[in-house]
Amino acid sequence: MNTADLGLPVTVPSTALFTDRYELTMLQGALRSGTAHRRSVFEVFTRRLPEGRRYGVVAGTGRVLDAVENFRFDGAILDFLAAGKVVDDATLAFLADYRFSGDIWGYPEGEVYFPGSPVLRVEGTFAEAVLLETVILSILNHDSAVAAAASRMSVAAGERPLIEMGARRTHELAAVAAARAAFVGGFSSTSDLAAGFRYSIPTVGTSAHAFTLLHDSERDAFTAQVASLGSNTTLLVDTYDVAEAVRMAVEIAGPDLGAVRIDSGDLLLLAHRVRRQLDELGAKDTKIVVTSDLDEYAIASLAAAPVDAYGVGTQLVTGSGHPTCSMVYKLVARSDEAGPDAPLRPVAKKSMGGKASLGGRKWAARRVDAHGVAEAEVVGTGAVPEGLADRQLLVELVRGGTVVGREPLAAARERHRTALAGLPMSATQLSRGEPVLPTEYAS
Amino acid sequence: MNTADLGLPVTVPSTALFTDRYELTMLQGALRSGTAHRRSVFEVFTRRLPEGRRYGVVAGTGRVLDAVENFRFDGAILDFLAAGKVVDDATLAFLADYRFSGDIWGYPEGEVYFPGSPVLRVEGTFAEAVLLETVILSILNHDSAVAAAASRMSVAAGERPLIEMGARRTHELAAVAAARAAFVGGFSSTSDLAAGFRYSIPTVGTSAHAFTLLHDSERDAFTAQVASLGSNTTLLVDTYDVAEAVRMAVEIAGPDLGAVRIDSGDLLLLAHRVRRQLDELGAKDTKIVVTSDLDEYAIASLAAAPVDAYGVGTQLVTGSGHPTCSMVYKLVARSDEAGPDAPLRPVAKKSMGGKASLGGRKWAARRVDAHGVAEAEVVGTGAVPEGLADRQLLVELVRGGTVVGREPLAAARERHRTALAGLPMSATQLSRGEPVLPTEYAS
Known part of the structure; x- marks a missing residue:
């Protein structure tokens, strides 16, 4: 071939x-x-x-x-x-x-x-x-470890989608295999473009704090992102003050804003607050994506919170405590x-x-x-x-x-x-x- | 380029x-x-x-x-x-x-x-x-995690050489990077041929239980290995009875036998017994290589044992409990x-x-x-x-x-x-x- x-x-x-x-x-x-x-x-x-x-x-x-x-x-x-x-x-x-x-x-x-x-x-x-011993074991031990973690996270997430975001926490090619194994285990998408290229897994992305910090103000950053990517984008709202960022996000993108991402702090508390604020601003369909060192337990603990999607990195690609099978x-x-x-x-x-x-x-x-x-x-x-x-x-x-x-x-x-x-x-x-x-x- | x-x-x-x-x-x-x-x-x-x-x-x-x-x-x-x-x-x-x-x-x-x-x-x-964010972090987070584990193992091993044997426990290309990082952290050699090819790290190898089981008897297997690889090879002595295997190994290879490998059991006890037996058989220069789920603590615990080299797999390539840096x-x-x-x-x-x-x-x-x-x-x-x-x-x-x-x-x-x-x-x-x-x- x-x-x-x-x-x-x-x-x-x-x-x-x-x-x-x-x-x-x-x-x-x-x-x-x-x-x-x-x-x-x-x-x-x-x-x-x-x-x-x-x-x-x-x-x-x-x-x-x-x-x-x-x-x-x-x-x-x-x-x-x-x-x-x-x-x-x-x-x-x-x-x-x-x-x-x-x-x-x-x-x-x-x-x-x-x-x-x-x-x-x-x-x-x-x-x-x-x-064939080593290459077979390398593949199965690595991929099965990631899939097992993904499966547990999927159970914890229920019907909510999981986004694989762990590329930066593992070897650059292990990351591609990890995105693949995560998809098998129930994840919906990946941030890793190589995994999209190689395995046609849907790729998604939001924005990093660097994008906000690059601009002269959070307002400038949000305006730039919405102007370029449309209102259906995901704005990162925790660079400075979350409540102020959410208010400004809806002001700039309108009530059709796709989603906001929260990447730090007390995610349970913030998800409730942000949901209430979004609803009050009329952005009832704007979704909330949470990230920040999630594992299956953290995901389960957010089951009652108004979270629409989870982005998972480190704990997924490292098998949630068990990075290899035996x-x-x-x-x-x-x-x-x-x-x-x-x-x-x-x-x-x-x-x-x-x-x-x-x-x-x-x-x-x-x-x-x-x-x-x-x-x-x-x-x-x-x-x-x-x-x-x-x-x-x-x-x-x-x-x-x-x-x-x-x-x-x-x-x-x-x-x-x-x-x-x-x-x-x-x-x-x-x-x-x-x-x-x-x-x-x-x- | x-x-x-x-x-x-x-x-x-x-x-x-x-x-x-x-x-x-x-x-x-x-x-x-x-x-x-x-x-x-x-x-x-x-x-x-x-x-x-x-x-x-x-x-x-x-x-x-x-x-x-x-x-x-x-x-x-x-x-x-x-x-x-x-x-x-x-x-x-x-x-x-x-x-x-x-x-x-x-x-x-x-x-x-x-x-x-x-x-x-x-x-x-x-x-x-x-x-460049993701690719840089992928490389540094992975390789530094392995090197940190390697460094601790090297400290524990003192002057005794460490052999990297973890390819089968991690993604096949992460394995190559892991062998490289292990070398930086103090390991001497690797079992991974791809790492030898790519980075010119010395490669070494012994034998697996499969080789013994393939033959009609352990005697046949040892004879075949010595005939093919010379007396300076490493014979695996724990497929059946260790004492009997050591006796036969020296009988077949002579006192110039390179090394024996022990891959299971109480390594501390066995190393002492095998050393005594080898010495009694006149194989005073035959080395003892131990493998079997070693980490830095297990290596340290063997400091007083007559061990000449350690082969380390799982715990090395998974960062000994910390498979990624943050x-x-x-x-x-x-x-x-x-x-x-x-x-x-x-x-x-x-x-x-x-x-x-x-x-x-x-x-x-x-x-x-x-x-x-x-x-x-x-x-x-x-x-x-x-x-x-x-x-x-x-x-x-x-x-x-x-x-x-x-x-x-x-x-x-x-x-x-x-x-x-x-x-x-x-x-x-x-x-x-x-x-x-x-x-x-x-x-």
Whole structure:
């Protein structure tokens, strides 16, 4: 594929170096020992949710598909590996021809997950599958962490829209992925133009204090903004005195003023005051946007306040206290010899220090009660019980190296909404608790 | 410049969309009101350090220079902005010709900072400076957060080398920046090949449990690894039984075995046991590398253990509890009219909700006591007092749009070491405390 299709403003000529060095040296060792082409199954899962969280949110799957498709060792990369003597010539020759030709199944993007859920399963030769560990984990661990925070904030915000504004608080490209994950988790828009460009997420913006300070007076600034952007703009009203700014905003823009933004102070108190003032001035349709270090708890505390939209930055892009998930990529089964039909043998690290894994290639299904509400995440390695066959969670994403599971981002967003609605009601409590579904193992 | 010089594996054709939408709409408003070309000074600073931290570490400055140099609105980007009606035609025309032509001064990379330190100062027209807000903050907030964690871990590790292994726990490109920031903060190497490629940071690697599980036995796996990579490799010894694995490792590789890695269990206990066993087996020079959710406290707790190197992942790339800094980009002074010689007027948001700023274009200097130990961070807007003139912290980075402050990454790493050594001894206590230097304001 044309790598430019992956999207400006950042073309990624290859994702192949988003890789830990040991993946290449393991490949070299396996090529040498003759085990490199053993059929292998790797699974991505987490042993636990972040403390107190009720559910996780799978996000980044679409980006994983881009990354796998684009995992190529081109000339410059091979030169780098050769110059640094990272691997030997035989391994370089293998890498030069590398294309992932295996299969990937996984929880579809936006789905919820629990401890032990096999959120992604990569199957192919050891050689082709082992190389994908780091880039897959980077994407899923980052994006799922942001989506989980976004989901909780969306629950707290109810029907009110959430605006992603966190670009300045995270790496400039992590920000683009964060805006994408936030959209999956329920956000409506982003301030990040790169996210609009790359993923067609609606972009929005208001104004900064600098714009007011640039002008000789707040009046001049408001006049300039309305003259340029129309009365449907959002005026920032907390540079000097909020009440005076609101009065002047309506005077200048008229009662059709789009919105005012409050970015500091006691947001609960100010929202009530400003709403009353706007109504008295006849600006009954002018909306109130609040920003300023919001998290899901702050959003929930404003539920009874006359707030029309929330702008969220830091706490969203840093996962609201949990900036990464603890997903791992583990070999769970492999054959004794090469070949696509060689029988698989379950493998697992021996239990020590809480890092034990369950061997074997897994299926997963969500069992529901008589009312259709989810009651357990069932994970197994044998045959799928009859009653769960049509409740399986993994879907086909890559078949024989070809991506078959691409979908519009809106589909993931909608899926998350549906998945959340299928969980017990306590899933959406913000307070700390256990995973809302137990994970049951059926072998 | 050739954007490819910014480095594979990711070429960034432009950094211009790492921008919040409001920066462009503010530009449009200012172009319309005639204020866009007022001379303006923006400063980057933080109002507080993360709770309990004694100092901050400036990192990302070199990346900021890349980003500014590469901040261009090309055809595809202009088309996107036009299609989405983000700004009007006059603004698009301005953007098409955009090149930052102003001056940037800042704390050099690796330097420490405190609340109120003006870590970066951008001076130019409002139009050219306002657009850089988001990309500058993204870089500095992310990279400085990682560098601060790295610095604390380096203090805890003493002379023992630290290996950055966090790529899988953060966004794939944030990982590359994190490896860079970790190097500035004192780490020695990284597992991330992209960071080696882009920044020439030494890359290292060991082996994963998957490699052992791929083979028919641990013996086969060790034999394969030693055959392929030589006896100077690092064998992972905790897949099954550590003592048995160590015995076999030395049997297979001989007493010249490079190192063993322990990735689970009670690291303190295991390090002692494994060291004793290695010594008894005659492998006195075989090193012990430990990994497994280390942070600065875990590293410190292993100070008395026979550990030779630490591999750190999650806690490093997530800033050890503080994944972002709270740096802001504020207009602190501007002229009443256009022109490079127009006199500057200090400006600042009125105090409310703890978001007050100090207006005026600032200098900063670190005052030392009679023993040459730093005793205060002095920040001022007037003339620099005589005794502080040669202790000023800001250096010239960009002059008239041309980068003049580029330096090798090793220089930033060395500077951090020197800066830390100049602070009071309590700076390097890991326990929570106040900033180790008070910030004094001299006007």
